[in-house]
Amino acid sequence: MIYDYTFSTGDATISGCILSGYSGQKDNSSSFQDNFYYNSALVTGLKNMMLDSNGQTLYEEGPIETEATNQTIFQIFSGDIFLKTGAADEFDRNKIFGDPTTPFKSTYNIKYEKYTGKSAVGLGTAGSSLGAALTSGISGLNGNLGFTDYDYFLNGQKVYSGVGCGVSAGIGTQFILSFDEVAKGGIITNENENNFKAFAFIKKGRTKQVTGQNPDIVGTGFIENQTSFYLNGIKESDDMYLELYTGVTIVKDGVSAGVFTFGVPTETASVSL
DSSP: OOEEEEEEOOOSSGGGOSOSSOOOOEEEOEEETTEEEOOTTTOOSTTOEEEEETTEEEOBOOOEEEEETTEEEEEOSSOSEEOOOTTSOTTGGGEEEEOTTSOOOTTSOEEEEEOOSOEEEEEOOTTSOHHHHHHHHHTTTOTTOOGGGEEEEETTEEEOTTTTOEEOSOSGGGOOEEOBHHHHSOSBOTTTGGGOEEEEEEOOSSEEEEEETOOOOOSOOOOTTOEEEEETTEEOOGGGSOOOOOOOOOOOOSSEEEEEETTEEEEEEEOOO
């Protein structure tokens, strides 16, 4: 199994402990008759959401609006979901819309969080390399970012950047992505790449990440409820894992303390520092 978990560490100062450029507020989508709704007070714009459906990450695309007789037609071409804003009625402005190939059922577990970074998508269509397509998509996002500054997804599953996603030599946006099976042990071939969609999100700021076979990070605090855990590329629900931190952040005097030993009666004493 390949695990990948990310936790937000915040800032060194109390006033800066809220992440800059990224809002990690999470929420569950409410459903009614296979329709899913989100909090429009939290997500207020287009391409402003990271969403996973049953652990599979979906890509939001800003829709193209076309006026027709007594109606407005919304279309997306490479994304999985889209939102309606602006002149759309209030009901639609709180609904998550899926591409025709993106199913939503009332039994699905839909979770989302506000994302204020940038993202790009690439398709392995005929005559176009999947890696080159995504590289082209992210080339204009930020010229100072390199290969390791992005999180990569392949058909909604997070790709560990040591198995399945490689990169050629280069600096910043000069790198060329590779998802092929020869270069980095991936599953993409020239024959099947048109079955895949790859997308990338700029990584969150002020975070630490443990992935692949690296040892756990110890001795580092994190912001509660600002963690993400992926197992074999699938995002696990928050209630499937524990957030544990054993560090001491404050010492309080004048309270009772206990010393516990298994099999030995416990004694308590009033301790005053």
